[in-house]
Amino acid sequence: DADVTQTPRNRITKTGKRIMLECSQTKGHDRMYWYRQDPGLGLRLIYYSFDVKDINKGEISDGYSVSRQAQAKFSLSLESAIPNQTALYFCATRGTGTTGELFFGEGSRLTVL
Amino acid sequence: ELKVEQNPLFLSMQEGKNYTIYCNYSTTSDRLYWYRQDPGKSLESLFVLLSNGAVKQEGRLMASLDTKARLSTLHITAAVHDLSATYFCAVGHTSGTYKYIFGTGTRLKVLA
Numbered sequence: 001d002a003d004v005t006q007t008p009r010n011r012i013t014k015t016g017k018r019i020m021l022e023c024s025q026t027k028g029h030d031r032m033y034w035y036r037q038d039p040g041l042g043l044r045l046i047y048y049s050f051d052v053k054d055i056n057k058g059e060i061s062d063g064y065s066v067s068r069q070a071q072a073k074f075s076l077s078l079e080s081a082i083p084n085q086t087a088l089y090f091c092a093t094r095g096t097g098t099t100g101e102l103f104f105g106e107g108s109r110l111t112v113l
Numbered sequence: 114e115l116k117v118e119q120n121p122l123f124l125s126m127q128e129g130k131n132y133t134i135y136c137n138y139s140t141t142s143d144r145l146y147w148y149r150q151d152p153g154k155s156l157e158s159l160f161v162l163l164s165n166g167a168v169k170q171e172g173r174l175m176a177s178l179d180t181k182a183r184l185s186t187l188h189i190t191a192a193v194h195d196l197s198a199t200y201f202c203a204v205g206h207t208s209g210t211y212k213y214i215f216g217t218g219t220r221l222k223v224l225a
Contacts, residue, residue, distance in 0.1 A: 043203075100161065102148075
């Protein structure tokens with residue numbers, strides 16, 4: 001089983017709908033991140049969290065919200081999806097006292113019609 | 114604001130050739146990472162460079178870091194088809210915020 005699991009892996013929705021992408025990890029890491037990938041733009045940071053009480057905005061947080069329900073769970077919500085939020089979304093984790101590389105989930109492909 | 118520029122964006126090369134991917138960043142950082150992404154897949158860590166002058170090698174790939182020039186390179190030696198993928202560099206903030214900013218990626222295609 002993957003250490004960082006994202007659900008759903010694929011989702012097609014309509015404009016205006018509320019969508020939640022979920023991420024869970026078994027690595028015991030305290031730091032979790034949500035990134036968005038668009039062709040030619042690389043990965044852009046949406047939100048990151050150091051623990052359940054610490055949530056921070058990234059480069060492109062407008063239109064998104066997050067919830068850190070537990071150390072192992074970090075959810076990303078689109079309150080009212082719009083077509084330009086169509087993208088591949090990645091959750092990642094990082095442990096403390098490490099070399100600092102991120103460990104990524106398999107990605108969630110979201111299409112907003 | 115930390116910015117990371119990567120070039121080229123796309124690289125098509127013949128098997129057996131050498132090439133270098135460049136990663137420039139705008140503010141001080143002593144943490145530089147390289148990741149590989151296969152089509153439709155997740156990202157996996159290739160190299161972690163934590164100090165000026167750091168050099169890491171794995172097979173046909175070698176990464177280096179020059180913090181004074183704010184530049185990292187990923188050198189490919191005698192490319193093979195299996196190296197076809199997208200390569201990302203990422204820079205970590207040293208302010209303690211542990212934010213990671215990614216470059217735009219270099220899509221590498223190695224032709225047989």
